[in-house]
Amino acid sequence: MSDLPDQSKLSTGVIILLTVVLGAMSAGTGWGIRGQYGHETGAMMAGCLFGFITVFLCAPQLSSLSAARAVALCALGVSIGGSMTYGQTVGLTHDREIIGNLDAYRWGMIGLALKGGCWIGLCGTFFGIGLSRVRYRPFEMLILLVALVMIYFFGVWFFNTPFDPETKTLPRFYFSDNYLFEPDAEIKPRVETWGGMFAGLIALLAYARVIKGDRLAFRLGLWATLGGACGFPGGQWFQATNAWTPEFFSESPVGFITSKFNWWNIMETTFGTIWGAILGLGVALNRHLIGTKEESDAQDVELTLGAEWALLAIHVGSIVGHEFFEFFPLDIFMSFSWTMILIPVAGVIGGRLWPYLMPLLVLSVPIAGKTFRGLTINHEDFAMTTLLWAYCALAVVWAIAAVLITQRRAAVRVWVLLATVVFAAGPILYRGYKAWQHAQTPVAEGTESVPLGLSAPYGIGAFLVAPLVISLVFGFALSLRPDAPSRAFTRWGTIIASLTFFGLNFAFFGYPWRWYPIEDWGGRHANNLYFEITCILMILTVLVWGWRSNSIESLTDE
Secondary structure (H helix, E strand, C coil), X not given: CCCHHHHHHCCCHHHHHHHHHHHHHHHHHHHHHHCCCCCHHHHHHHHHHHHHHHHHHHCCCXXXXXXXXXXXXXXXXXXXXXXXXXXXXXXHHHCHHHCCCHHHHHHHHHHHHHHHHHHHHHHHHHHHHHHECCCCCHHHHHHHHHHHHHHHHHHHHHHCCCCEHHHCECCCCCCCCCCCCCCCCCCCCCCCCHHHHHHHHHHHHHHHHHHCCCHHHHHHHHHHHHHHHHHHHHHHHHHHHHHHCCHHXXXXXXXXXXXXXXXXXXXXXXHHHHHHHHHHHHHHHCHHHECCHHHHCCCCCCCCHHHHHHHXXXXXXXXXXXXXXXXXXXXXXXXXXXXXXXHHHHHHHHCCCHHXXXXXXXXXXXXXXXXXXXXXXXXXXXXXXXXXHHHHHHHHHHHHHHHHHCCCCHHHHHHHHHHXXXXXXXXXXXXXXXXHHHHHCCCCCCCCCCCCCCCHHHHHHHHXXXXXXXXXXXXXXXXXXXXXXXXXXXXXXXXXHHHHHHHHHHHHCCCCCCCCCHHHXXXXXXXXXXXXXXXXXXXXXXXXXXXXXXXXHHHHCC
């Protein structure tokens, strides 16, 4: 039974309002969390959360598989712009040395609008490709991405050269530290690549509209470009205003709260909120162009299950190697966002399993790993770290094998998966024992103890095993019913992704409990409260609105 009638009853007003509000809050939360985890993989969280809630609200008529593809492509699309440099561009608007220089401020804001537009524009276009009635093929997307790589390098050459800091030769349109604004300062200009992103965005929009006749991808690309162009300078306005005129906030009625703000995180959260609202509005207004269950053809799968697992192993292994170890050839491939998404895009477009595991398991790997590394690992204990990674990887492999072998016997599958969790508890107990030993060991005078943190005894379980195994199990279970209504996937995906990303970031933030007195708040409490409210609203929305019994059965039926 489709959820489409349920949508039509609430048409236009409520749909648009909910999509704008929850789209804004989901993107703001994902973008605010992104700052702790890095550029490309961190940005995917915003695309993932935004994709889940907007597909839930605006595309209930899709099949589960098509919805999963759309969410995955939204996450992959927003990762591309993460390789651009923007820290010095932000600095042009608020660095202490140039506060009062309106020319630098304006130039910095123009640069942020340009970079933000390219960044989010790519996200919206890929999201539109996933939602569209127009079918894209895996090989077609690979060829397109290779072409976009070449166009990217042309754009960098055309817009971002010449670049020779030794002779103070910079491109004409250069938006990082600039001798024009600080002629006597010892600055370190950075290589900019926005020209490649801009050229790639124009080419992708042209391909979608002219070659494929895809109105939805083209329109969402334009809406997203507008959202990014407004969002980045809009978010930075708050941080720059605080730097230029601190009394504007400190002497306002909310000064007792703003005095506790981490203004960089406020900028990021506001950036995400603005682009999420604008792109959400674009999705809601163009939802009549979204495909239907029949047009999505959930059975149109071109990759074998073995090929999908092989590609998953290669890509996840590449993520782990790139994020947590040093291997130069791999770093070149994975640091370049256009090539980093080659395997995932092919898997998402042509596979049945990839679309489900990409926004759940694959995205969670670097986020969980970085949380674990930041909160529990003694960096000097390389051998133990490697052993624990191998142990957890083995647990995940066992879970995969268990599901594959027992997929027709639900009871057996549950027991085998429980056994997997018990197996994974080995390193949890070991780490707990080592933490207890650490606590009992006196620290010599004049030396510093290695902080294990509150979560260290259970770091393996809390930050690795729990989120990754849960994501794997739910992702695989949902993939067994590709023809189910889209909300069978987006409902559970919203819940799992929200709790996973919020929970890991909450630990990374140092557990900023909201019930602390405001005078005891730190720089992360206000943002964390925003993230918490977002998660509660998103989960309540998917639980209360449009619930159908068949969405539960889609998880349990054999």
